[in-house]
Amino acid sequence: MDITLELKKRITNQHLTISGSKSETNRLLLLQALYPQLKIENTSNSDDSEVVKNALFTLNESTEINVHHAGTAMRFLTAYFATQENKQTVLTGSSRMKERPISVLVDALLQLGADISYVEEVGFPPLKIIGKKITKNKVTIDANVSSQYITALMLIGSTLPNGIEINLQGNLTSLSYINMTLSVLHSLGLKAAFNDKIIKIPFEKEIKKDVFIVESDWSSASYFYSIIALSAVGTKITLGYFRQNSFQGDSVLPEIYKNFGVQTTFQNAEIILEKTSNVKTQTFNFELNNTPDITQTLIVTCLGLGMTCNISGLHTLKIKETDRLQALKNELEKFGAAVAITNDSIHLKNKVAFSINPVEIETYQDHRMAMAFAPLALKQPLIIKNAEVVSKSYPDFWNDLKALGFCIS
Numbered sequence: 001m002d003i004t005l006e007l008k009k010r011i012t013n014q015h016l017t018i019s020g021s022k023s024e025t026n027r028l029l030l031l032q033a034l035y036p037q038l039k040i041e042n043t044s045n046s047d048d049s050e051v052v053k054n055a056l057f058t059l060n061e062s063t064e065i066n067v068h069h070a071g072t073a074m075r076f077l078t079a080y081f082a083t084q085e086n087k088q089t090v091l092t093g094s095s096r097m098k099e100r101p102i103s104v105l106v107d108a109l110l111q112l113g114a115d116i117s118y119v120e121e122v123g124f125p126p127l128k129i130i131g132k133k134i135t136k137n138k139v140t141i142d143a144n145v146s147s148q149y150i151t152a153l154m155l156i157g158s159t160l161p162n163g164i165e166i167n168l169q170g171n172l173t174s175l176s177y178i179n180m181t182l183s184v185l186h187s188l189g190l191k192a193a194f195n196d197k198i199i200k201i202p203f204e205k206e207i208k209k210d211v212f213i214v215e216s217d218w219s220s221a222s223y224f225y226s227i228i229a230l231s232a233v234g235t236k237i238t239l240g241y242f243r244q245n246s247f248q249g250d251s252v253l254p255e256i257y258k259n260f261g262v263q264t265t266f267q268n269a270e271i272i273l274e275k276t277s278n279v280k281t282q283t284f285n286f287e288l289n290n291t292p293d294i295t296q297t298l299i300v301t302c303l304g305l306g307m308t309c310n311i312s313g314l315h316t317l318k319i320k321e322t323d324r325l326q327a328l329k330n331e332l333e334k335f336g337a338a339v340a341i342t343n344d345s346i347h348l349k350n351k352v353a354f355s356i357n358p359v360e361i362e363t364y365q366d367h368r369m370a371m372a373f374a375p376l377a378l379k380q381p382l383i384i385k386n387a388e389v390v391s392k393s394y395p396d397f398w399n400d401l402k403a404l405g406f407c408i409s
C-alpha cells in the first residue's frame, strides 16, 4: 500500500497514547515463558512482539517458527529454544533476516554446550536448534556487532542451573539495550551484576516481583519529536505513558530535541512536547552508538529544519532491517541533499528547498524509514511506498498521524 501524505492545516494540541515498548515487551515475554507467574501490562502491539508471543505461547504442530523481520525475536528465541530440553525447533525469518548475522550468538551458545546448526548459509538464519540442559556457565562474546546477542544470553541466564558469566570482548555497541535488560531483570528481583565488561547472573528459581508495567515506546515517540521540531512555535502534543526514569536509551530524546527548540514536560505519566523556539544553530553533531534507532528520525529532522549534521557511531546500521545508511542516502538525495556515508557515519552537507511536488519515499521493508520521513509532510507532500511496514513496531502510526490532522490518501 502506497500513501500520499500531506498536512494542510496546523497541528492543534492532541493527545496520543503510544503502545508499550517493543524492546521491553520482547524481553518480558521471554521471561514470562521462563517464569510463568509473571504478568505484563501495556505490552507492545507491534508485529515483532506478536511474533515472540506466538512462538512462545501458541501451540504449534510444526517445528518451524518464522520470525519474519524481527531481529530481537530471532536472537532471543535462539537462546530460549537452546535451553528447552527435548524440543527441536527450526527458527527462520524473512529473506532479510537470512542476511542478518547470528554467528556471534550461535558461537556463544555452542561454548555453553548448546546444539545448534545452520540450515542454509553458515553464520545466518535459519537455525536448527535441539534444546538441551545447559550446565556450563562461562562464555566469551564479541560485544561490537549487536547487543541483542548479549541480551539473549542474559534472558536465559538466571534459569541455567549454574547461572551465567558473560565476558564481553571489544567495544560495546548499543549499550543502553544491555542496561535495559539489566533493569528489567532487577525489577523482577533477579540478580545481575555488570562490572568491567563481565556480566554475572546467578540461578534463581523464582522471580520476586511478578507484575511489570511496560513503559510506552520512546523510539515511536521520536517521530512526534520530529513533527514538533518542524512545526510552528507554540505547537504541542501530549503522549502517554512515559516516565522520567526510563529503562529505554531512546529516552535521551528530550535532551537531544532541546537543540531543535522542543521542550518536554513530564506530567502524570505523560510527556507534553512543545515547540518553544526557532533554532539558530546550523550544524548538529551526534554520536549515536548507544541509541542507533533514532538515527533516521534525527537526520530527517535536520533536513526539515535546514540544518547540516554529522552522525557517528553507526556501524550497526548496515545489518538492521535494511542497510539504513545507504537507504537514508538514497532517500535524502531525492530532496536535493548532499549526503556522504562511511562505514559508521552519515553526513548531511547542505540545506534543501522544499517544493509542492510530492517526493516518493522507498521504505526498504524498514518501518523506521517510513516513520522517520513522515514528518517531512509538514514541508511538502510525500508518497510513502509500502506504508504498511510501520506495523513492525507501530501498527497505529498512520491513524495517529490522521488524528493530528495529516491527510492520508
Ligand SMILES: O=C(O)C1=C[C@@H](OP(=O)(O)O)[C@@H](O)[C@H](O)C1
Residues within 6 Å of the ligand: 022, 023, 024, 072, 145, 146, 147, 148, 151, 173, 174, 177, 292, 293, 316
Ligand atoms: O535489544 C533490543 O531490543 C534492541 C537492540 C538494538 O539492536 P543492536 O544491539 O543490534 O544495535 C536496537 O537497534 C533494536 O531495535 C532493539
Ligand SMILES: C=C(OP(=O)(O)O)C(=O)O
Residues within 6 Å of the ligand: 069, 070, 071, 072, 073, 293, 320, 321, 368, 393
Ligand atoms: C533494529 C530494529 O529491530 P530488530 O533489530 O529487532 O529487527 C528496530 O526496531 O529498529
